[in-house]
Amino acid sequence: MHRILDEAPLCHVGYVIDGNPYVTPTLHWRxxxxxxxxxxxxxxxxxxALGTQVCITCSFMxxxxxxxxxxxxxxxxxxxxxxxxxxxxxxxxxxxxxxxDFIENLFPGRxxxxxxxxxxxxxxxxxxxxxxxxxxxxxxEGFPNDPDDAQHPVWAGAIPIVQKTVEPVNAPDxxxxxxxxxxxxALVRSGGLRTPPRAE
Amino acid sequence: MHRILDEAPLCHVGYVIDGNPYVTPTLHWRxxxxxxxxxxxxxxxxxxALGTQVCITCSFMxxxxxxxxxxxxxxxxxxxxxxxxxxxxxxxxxxxxxxxDFIENLFPGRxxxxxxxxxxxxxxxxxxxxxxxxxxxxxxEGFPNDPDDAQHPVWAGAIPIVQKTVEPVNAPDxxxxxxxxxxxxALVRSGGLRTPPRAE
Numbered sequence: 001m002h003r004i005l006d007e008a009p010l011c012h013v014g015y016v017i018d019g020n021p022y023v024t025p026t027l028h029w030r031x032x033x034x035x036x037x038x039x040x041x042x043x044x045x046x047x048x049a050l051g052t053q054v055c056i057t058c059s060f061m062x063x064x065x066x067x068x069x070x071x072x073x074x075x076x077x078x079x080x081x082x083x084x085x086x087x088x089x090x091x092x093x094x095x096x097x098x099x100x101d102f103i104e105n106l107f108p109g110r111x112x113x114x115x116x117x118x119x120x121x122x123x124x125x126x127x128x129x130x131x132x133x134x135x136x137x138x139x140x141e142g143f144p145n146d147p148d149d150a151q152h153p154v155w156a157g158a159i160p161i162v163q164k165t166v167e168p169v170n171a172p173d174x175x176x177x178x179x180x181x182x183x184x185x186a187l188v189r190s191g192g193l194r195t196p197p198r199a200e
Numbered sequence: 201m202h203r204i205l206d207e208a209p210l211c212h213v214g215y216v217i218d219g220n221p222y223v224t225p226t227l228h229w230r231x232x233x234x235x236x237x238x239x240x241x242x243x244x245x246x247x248x249a250l251g252t253q254v255c256i257t258c259s260f261m262x263x264x265x266x267x268x269x270x271x272x273x274x275x276x277x278x279x280x281x282x283x284x285x286x287x288x289x290x291x292x293x294x295x296x297x298x299x300x301d302f303i304e305n306l307f308p309g310r311x312x313x314x315x316x317x318x319x320x321x322x323x324x325x326x327x328x329x330x331x332x333x334x335x336x337x338x339x340x341e342g343f344p345n346d347p348d349d350a351q352h353p354v355w356a357g358a359i360p361i362v363q364k365t366v367e368p369v370n371a372p373d374x375x376x377x378x379x380x381x382x383x384x385x386a387l388v389r390s391g392g393l394r395t396p397p398r399a400e
Contacts, residue, residue, distance in 0.1 A: 009261040009361065010275070014221035021214035023223050025259035025279050059225035061209040061393075063365075064306070066384070069315040070299050071325070075210070079225050088323040099270050106264070115269040115352040125271070143371045152315040155378050156371040161209065161393060163363040165263075171343045171356040178355050184266070191363060193261075 001137040004080040005030050013037060015049045015086075020190075028056065035082060036098055038127040045114035046126045047071045049086045057081045063160040067144030068152040074144065076158060077100060079136045084130030092119075098127045106195060107183045164191045175191045201337040204280040205230050208258035209393045213237060215249045215286075228256065229305045235282060236289075236298055238327040246326045249286040254330060263360040267344030268352040274344065276358060280337045284330030292319075300384045307383045308395060342392045364391045 005011070011028040014021060024045055028037045035056055039046050062076035089098050096117060103111045144156050165188050168180050187195050205211070211228040214221060224245055228237045235256055239246050262276035289298050296317060303311045344356050365388050368380050387395050 001384045009264075010259065010277070012214075012223050012225075012257055012259065014212075014214045014223035016216050016219065016221045019216065019219075020253045020283075021216045021221055021255045023212050023214035023255045023257040023281065025212075025257060025261075025277065027275060055214075055221045055223045056355075057212060057223040057225060059210065059212065061225075064209075066307070066310075069321070070303050070311070070317050071321040073303065075227060077210070077225065081223065103270050103273065107266070110266075110354075111270070115349050115354075117270050117294060121269070121271040129215075133308045143369075147373065149315050150374065153378065154310075154313045154315075155381050155384065156374055157369050157380075158371075159368045159384060159388065160366050161363060162366050163361060165359050166362050168359045169343075169357050171358075173347065173350045174356055175351065175353060176349045178353065180357075181355050184355065184359060188359065 001081045001135050002030065002076050004058050004060070004137055005035065005082070007192065011037065011056050011058045012053040014057070015045055016052060017048045022145065031101055031106045033132045034129050035132065036127060036129045037100065038102070038125055041124050041126045043126065046128055050088055052086055053083065054086045055081060055083050056130065058098055060163070061161055064156050064158055065142070065144050065158050067146040068149035068154050068156050069146060072144050072146040072149070074140065076141055076160065078139045080135060082130065082132045082135040084133045086128045086130060087130060089127040092122055095122055095125065099125070099148065107187075108195060109183050110181070151160055164195060165193060201280045201335050202230065204258050204278050204337055205235060205282070207392065207394055208260065211237065211256050214255040214257070215245055216252060217248045217318060231301055233287070233332045234329050235332065236302065236327060236329045237327055238299070238302070238348065241306045241324050241326045243326065246328055249328060250288055252286055254286045255283050256330065257280060260363070261361055263358050265291045265342070265344050265358050266356055267346040267350035267354050268354050269346060272344050272346040272349070274340065276340055276342070276360065278339045280335060282330065282332045282335040283331045286328045286330060289327040289329060292322055295322055295325065295327055299325070306395060309383050310381070363393060
């Protein structure tokens with residue numbers, strides 16, 4: 001479950017506002033059994049979600065599984081759903097620490113090279129988290145499971161889907177001569193979507 | 201908005217059950233302004249969702265955007281959120297038609313080659329839909345937007361993420377000699393995640 005959360009570049013957060021569901025895609029990060037996300041302090045979603053039960057789902061669509069009947073068609077996928085009460089990171093020091101973790105979790109070593117966070121930027125940023133109370137993970141790999149239809153003469157198999165980072169592109173206004181940092185090159189080389197998390 | 205719904209291989213459906221949010225990844229398909237999803241007739245989610253307001257969100261994470269400060273880090277993404285009341289496809293003929301659309305939407309020409317759907321399979325399948333009442337789409341492309349920090353000496357730019365179908369793999373129990381159908385080869389060749397939808 002942690003692996004799916006760590007590898008997925010984004011999650012979908014489900015909120016209930018005035019009795020109705022909202023599903024918002026957002027970047028997230030994990031420290032232990034705590035999952036964080038953030039946004040503008042002006043965000044209606046974040047303000048309304050605070051103190052309520054939320055559901056955070058991370059999913060990978062890894063491919064189509066084609067069987068010999070419509071019924072047994074399926075997908076290769078990995079998904080994790082976590083449940084908990086949305087809480088807010090309070091205090092400038094704790095907020096700064098959480099944002100540090102967010103950046104370093106994705107790009108180890110980048111934080112200290114950045115233009116420092118300004119007080120008004122910190123104020124404009126709201127960080128929420130859940131302590132995971134309950135979670136489920138599901139993984140479906142492989143091929144169609146329709147042995148009774150194996151002699152039906154239609155192609156069956158899987159069409160994998162891959163998702164990966166590719167060559168970085170310089171900002172148009174990048175200072176000439178600045179090289180792509182090692183942590184970016186390493187992420188692209190890994191063929192993954194995130195830097196593998198550090199050991200805990 | 202239709203294009204994001206059509207290209208995304210899966211969606212995340214948000215339900216409210218007993219006041220709490222649930223976000224479930226599932227395959228979906230669209231016909232006009234109606235978005236369908238399906239599952240087992242035994243599914244608690246589908247039974248509880250029927251008649252309630254749901255939120256269906258499709259998202260692509262297209263890359264990381266790295267600015268010179270933590271604050272302006274961002275993502276390239278496309279997302280569509282649609283809202284509506286979950287309704288059920290009733291009647292065997294309508295259910296069959298909806299499943300036909302699902303398969304043909306992904307794999308044009310496959311339906312007629314399949315082992316026909318059995319009555320008990322149709323019974324075991326519940327198909328829900330929403331008529332889109334309200335929707336929003338968001339797209340973020342490009343590079344960091346932090347001109348005031350352009351002289352800060354740290355690399356800035358984007359790390360694109362690509363997601364695509366790759367070479368199909370035969371089922372281990374495939375009848376020897378059966379070729380990969382044209383619609384599968386075309387999907388993989390397109391480098392996309394779905395067959396482009398037919399003109400309406």
